Amino acid sequence: MVRADMGFLADDEMHGRGSATRDEHIAALFAASQFQALGLEPGGDNGTFIQKTALPNPLPERVQQHLSHFENTPRKETWNAIAILRGTSEANETVLLTAHLDHLGIGPAANGDNIYNGADDDASGTTAVLALAHILAAGKRPARTIVFALFGSEEIGGFGNRAFLAHPPVPLKSIIANLEFEMIGRPDPAVPEDTLWLTGYKRTNLGPELARHGAHLVADPHPAQHFFRRSDNYALAQQGIIAQTVSSFGLHKDYHQPSDELSKIDFNHMDRAIASMVEPIQWLAGTNWKPAWEPRQQPAPEK
Template sequence: MSFLADDELHGRGSATRDEHIAALFAASQFQALGLEPGGDNGTFLQKVTLPNPLPEDAKQHLSKLEDTPRKETWNAIAILRGSSAPKETVLLTAHLDHLGIGPSVNGDNIYNGADDDASGTTAVLALAHILATGRRPRRTIVFALFGSEEIGGFGNRAFLAHPPVPLASIVANLEFEMIGRPDPAVPAGALWLTGFNRTNLGPELVKHGAHLVNDPHMGQHFFRRSDNYALALQGIIAQTVSSFGLHKDYHQPSDDLRSIDFTHMNDAISSMVAPINWLVNTTWKPQWNFGRKPWHQAIPN
């Protein structure tokens, strides 16, 4: 967390050298754990060439940020192959990037993205450490850290186009997004799950110890605002774990390490270990609830 959100990484701007450094850091963690590479050519990195020119919405988003070439982005991907059901996959994800260098606020122009989403990246790396050093799970686990979420999800698009395992094998995806601070809108110690009522995954994880509740911010449409959504549109059960309480540091230079509640974050990650251990070792498969698939747009979240 200290490395990812340090000023030296200049806010890990989407498709910058600093995002690349963050991806290399994650790759080194995966390699040290003895995980199987899931990237290009037997490596832990998946390089993505961005469209030229970028879409107008991406260009508009970048117009207020550092003027630097944005030609490539990177995913960091690792695989822990399952023992008895290797063709069933649980996907654990977060995004590597943030905004980078932007307009100065109170003398600070580095948008560190400690909560958004160094916290989620740290959660995935921590879970990789725990799961890789324990008993080999029944199902395969893919750990994927996506680049360029902030400018349009180009990392997850590349993952979907060139997946390290067949997309049809993915039983469930849990995205970790902004878990660095507690949300006062939910009980102490709780996390919320986007699209809680869309599938039976959340309730089942709760039965196995997860401190998960329904997203209290339905009007924000968070189910559609993270990398999980592109996977959900493919029919994959894909939901985001978060505790973002709409704090004022969102997309500001003040989203730095000083704003992180490490006790909450540690408890948040720890609370997901047993439920995920159950998910990667059970034969149970989550399903969409009737009429709740993401293409049913009448349902906002």
């Protein structure tokens, strides 16, 4: 399943899943079809698994400058894929599992290749959320609700995430934790083998508690990169939600390059990484324990 999903999302035929393009839409429909087949509850628009939102017109100047280097294609809408596994006794509390669907699309060529496939960034995270949806949907229904959300347009400013926050499928105050999966396709030599790291590890007690329940999670070994602020989790954290990113990005040189391809993915690492999170997430969705911010560690709301 992991290889098949990665093979589809990071294939050249997906043209790098450019933000707010036809290919991002196809990726969202691909995820939605899996959610539907699992019998999950739709969390998108009008009883569907897709949440669509219009982009600002015109786009911010910095976004326009960024996109000027890439394929000239209409960028008018973005799409999220959202599904709900409704809980039993604590259904009014939610665990949110997320990743982003999009990458950079078609852009400047490097070594004759102009497709920015985004295998690690973030087909790997999208695949992880889909795999977790399969596993969790097939198991005993959890006490807490689990929402699976795959965001569009993270690469150009988190517009899919903004749409989710504006029109959430569950009340935002019901979300007790968000785990964003970002770039888990390759191991990070800075941490022990088969280990993932969590951004903002010392900001909350979530990471240490998941680790106590079997998660192979340690603190982010690259604090100078400010990764806590660089994924869709951050906008949720600004809303007060405990929201952190699971990753194993080792600062490889294929980041945001056409060379971020399927051939570079370590599937044994990915399989073990995803498997290591299953029981800790099942525990989190089945307990009445709630994570909390450490003193003065919650980010300020966006102004």
